[in-house]
Amino acid sequence: MLVCDEHVASQVKTQRTTIYRVQDNRLSAADALLERVQAKHDLVIGCGGCTALDVARYVGWRMPLILVPTIISTKCISVHRAILQKEDGTELRLLRQQPIQTIVPTxxxxxxxxxxxxxxxxxxxxxxxxxxxxxxxxxxxxxxxxxxxxxxxxxxxxxxxxxxxxxxxxxxxxxxxxxxxxxxxxxxxxxxxxxxxxxxxxxxxxxxxxxxxxxxxxxxxxxxxxxxxxxxxxxxxxxxxxxxxxxxxxxxxxxxxxxxxxxxxxxxxxxxxxxxxxxxxxxxxxxxxxxxxxxxxxxxxxxxxxxx
Missing domain, CATH: 1.20.1090.10 (Dehydroquinate synthase-like - alpha domain)
Known part of the structure; x- marks a missing residue:
């Protein structure tokens, strides 16, 4: 499954990959996606900016995870921390899935x-x-x-x-x-x-x-x-x-x-x-x-x- 932002999704040519377009890092949306991923997929690829990568880390729990950052905006492109937003606007920081590989499209x-x-x-x-x-x-x-x-x-x-x-x-x-x-x-x-x-x-x-x-x-x-x-x-x-x-x-x-x-x-x-x-x-x-x-x-x- 590819977890990505709208820009990346618009560039994907293949029809054989399940794509989830990340709009934001709300915990409620990530939880709903987590159930789908765990039930149907055995690999998660996170591609995009920080928000897409955070959601990918969260839903890729206990399965192979590959991260493809399309910007280098923090020092955390390869970490296992996921930052999500709770309903009250506060942040939830979790230790989630460490990627098996980080690929930077330089x-x-x-x-x-x-x-x-x-x-x-x-x-x-x-x-x-x-x-x-x-x-x-x-x-x-x-x-x-x-x-x-x-x-x-x-x-x-x-x-x-x-x-x-x-x-x-x-x-x-x-x-x-x-x-x-x-x-x-x-x-x-x-x-x-x-x-x-x-x-x-x-x-x-x-x-x-x-x-x-x-x-x-x-x-x-x-x-x-x-x-x-x-x-x-x-x-x-x-x-x-x-x-x-x-x-x-x-x-x-x-x-x-x-x-x-x-x-x-x-x-x-x-x-x-x-x-x-x-x-x-x-x-x-x-x-x-x-x-x-x-x-x-x-x-x-x-x-x-x-x-x-």
């Missing part, structure tokens, strides 16, 4: 319109780099504190992504670039699979993202990885202010510039992320492990100075 992704390719690729790299921010949360509490090189050794995939992002201007529609994005995302997935309690899976940057998601204007904001990368940059600024070590901040800022990600409030406002929304989200983070929680309250003056 040529097709490279042939996407350049701006669309750039948009989703930045999201994927931003999600991978987020592990650096999570490591900063931990390092700020340590004495003696590790230097940045030692900290990066704790997050080898994110460190590789950082080196690659800093290497120079990125041509998003080159197949070699897409292949590198896919490798980084896949390796990050393998880290999570090897250690489900991976302590750098998320940190302040993700709690910041979750706070943004509760705001009325969230639906107009950029994709997950963009906002997580903004959270990582802000977390590095808090770490700088707390420890006097500006290296993480300066390095992540250079990586953002290389990737083509905004680094100023003016630039973020142009893609519908306002200073007011950022400030509300920063002050809403209430996770003891987060640098944001330990630093609150944040002021408009601090934010404007940080993202000048």
């Amino acid at each position: 040529r097709e992704i490279a042939n996407m319109p350049q701006e669309l390719n750039r948009y989703w690729s930045i999201s994927g790299v931003g999600d991978t780099l987020a592990e650096i921010s999570a490591a900063l949360d931990e390092a700020e509490c340590e004495l003696p504190r590790p230097n940045f090189e030692a900290l990066l050794r704790r997050v080898p995939v994110a460190s590789e992504a950082l080196d690659w992002a800093l290497a120079g201007r990125i041509e998003y529609c080159e197949e070699a670039v897409v292949r590198k994005f896919a490798e980084l995302s896949h390796h990050a997935s393998l880290e999570i699979l090897a250690n489900p309690q991976h302590r750098y899976y998320r940190g302040s940057e993700h709690y910041f993202y979750y706070a943004l998601r509760r705001l009325p204007g969230f639906r107009w904001m950029p994709a997950h990885g963009w906002l997580v990368l903004l959270g990582s940059l802000l977390n590095a600024a808090v770490y700088r202010d707390s420890t006097g070590d500006a290296t993480p901040w300066e390095t992540l800022r250079r990586a953002c510039c290389s990737l083509g990600v905004p680094v100023s409030l003016t630039e973020w406002s142009q893609i519908r992320v306002t200073s007011g929304d950022i400030l509300i989200a920063l002050n809403a983070v209430d996770e003891p492990r987060s640098l944001f929680s330990r630093r609150r309250p944040f002021t408009a003056e601090w934010l404007h100075r940080t993202l000048a």
Whole structure:
């Protein structure tokens, strides 16, 4: 059975494959599909974006599962986590089926319109780099504190992504670039699979993202990885202010510039992320492990100075 989004379904030529078109990740719809899949099929192929892959992971429970991501928008293309939406709007995160294979159609992704390719690729790299921010949360509490090189050794995939992002201007529609994005995302997935309690899976940057998601204007904001990368940059600024070590901040800022990600409030406002929304989200983070929680309250003056 092929579980895919509408775009993929429109490209399928064969009539011999059962196709389920995913509209959203509602748990009720996934449960109904689960019964059909378990009764009639012995293989599930998930093809499409994050929503299609999440539904495929859920319904492919205890059977062979192949994933074919058509965008690389997160670091989780090969994981076994499925994220579904309950009726009350909250998320349900489940450990479901690990794929037997992940196939990334690099040529097709490279042939996407350049701006669309750039948009989703930045999201994927931003999600991978987020592990650096999570490591900063931990390092700020340590004495003696590790230097940045030692900290990066704790997050080898994110460190590789950082080196690659800093290497120079990125041509998003080159197949070699897409292949590198896919490798980084896949390796990050393998880290999570090897250690489900991976302590750098998320940190302040993700709690910041979750706070943004509760705001009325969230639906107009950029994709997950963009906002997580903004959270990582802000977390590095808090770490700088707390420890006097500006290296993480300066390095992540250079990586953002290389990737083509905004680094100023003016630039973020142009893609519908306002200073007011950022400030509300920063002050809403209430996770003891987060640098944001330990630093609150944040002021408009601090934010404007940080993202000048």
